[in-house]
Amino acid sequence: MANDRLRTAMLAVNLTVDDLAARVGVDPKTAARWISNERVPHRGTRHKILAVLGGREEDIWPSLASDSRPAPTESELVHLYPSRSAITGAGWEALLAGVQERMDVLVFSGAFLVEQYNFVPLVRAKAAAGVRFRLLVGDETALAVKQRGIEEGTPGGLEGRIQLMRRYLADVVELDGVEVRTHGEILYNSLYRFDDDLLVNGHAFGALAGQSPVMHLRRQPNGQMWQHYMKSFERTWTAGVPEKPQESV
Known part of the structure; x- marks a missing residue:
């Protein structure tokens, strides 16, 4: 291995x-x-x-x-990046290309995935190969989204990027194995799961998500950190509203 x-x-x-x-x-x-x-x-x-x-x-x-048998809180942490933008393009591409079973995403927008890493064609190709996707993006009408835009210093901008991302994802929502939902929760972390790898992008008041630190975790038996963040994902996923092809923006 x-x-x-x-x-x-x-x-x-x-x-x-x-x-x-x-x-x-x-x-x-x-x-x-x-x-x-x-x-x-x-x-x-x-x-x-x-x-x-x-x-x-x-x-x-x-x-x-x-x-x-190192402590899970130590062995789970693969790398700590000072910001999301510190992860190289090659790093993102390796994680995206390496997905074989499941990819989960929890964001408000996440439009950078489409704009920088050709995400929609990748979803099509991976879904055809049996990979399952659960993609959670913001509801641009939610109060939490509007407040986050104000805190970032981009009032109105975040809502527009969410609309853009929902439009992109409308092209894959009908695919087998691809589920897209929207949420209006306060988002303390953006989460990107690639099989057994998880990127946790913390949010900070007054800063863009791309400027904030990212933890790269790898799933371990009884890993406490992995379970902690994935429970957060599951709660948000359960509360999310499914996107349907005929209702796509």
Whole structure:
């Protein structure tokens, strides 16, 4: 099984295998074996890798931790980004392309997915391959949406972007395996689930979502953080209003 944690950490700082090999001082073939998990770097080399990528040894090589069953609150956290915009395009593309079973999204707008990552064709292709999508976007008439726009300093702008996103999603709502709902809840976090990976984008008063930190979590047995945020998603999903093709905006 490939070392996805190492791969994700490299994507986060926009490094290729060749780049990492050059920074650490090894042959690219050796670095490739780290990704494929054929080989675990020696202790000294691991320290060099962490100096380049940041993070902790147990985050990238959890099997090396002294406790073979690390606390879920530690093992779940793959990476902490200072802002959503700090996640590279390659990082988003890897998560989107890697979805094989389920993708869940909870946002107000999320229009950047369409504008930057060709999201609608991806949904079509993935749904045809059996991937299930649950997409929760805001109701632009809700008080929580209007208040959030004012807090962001973009009164009216958020409502327009939600309308735009709903129009895009109207093109896929009729597909098997794709469900779209709207909500009017106060949104404390935007959530993006890609199978067993979850991005939690916190919201801060007076700041755009793209300016706020993001936690990259990976699902672990009895993982408390994963369960915490996915329970929030499920509650919002249950309260959401299904979009129907004939009612699409």
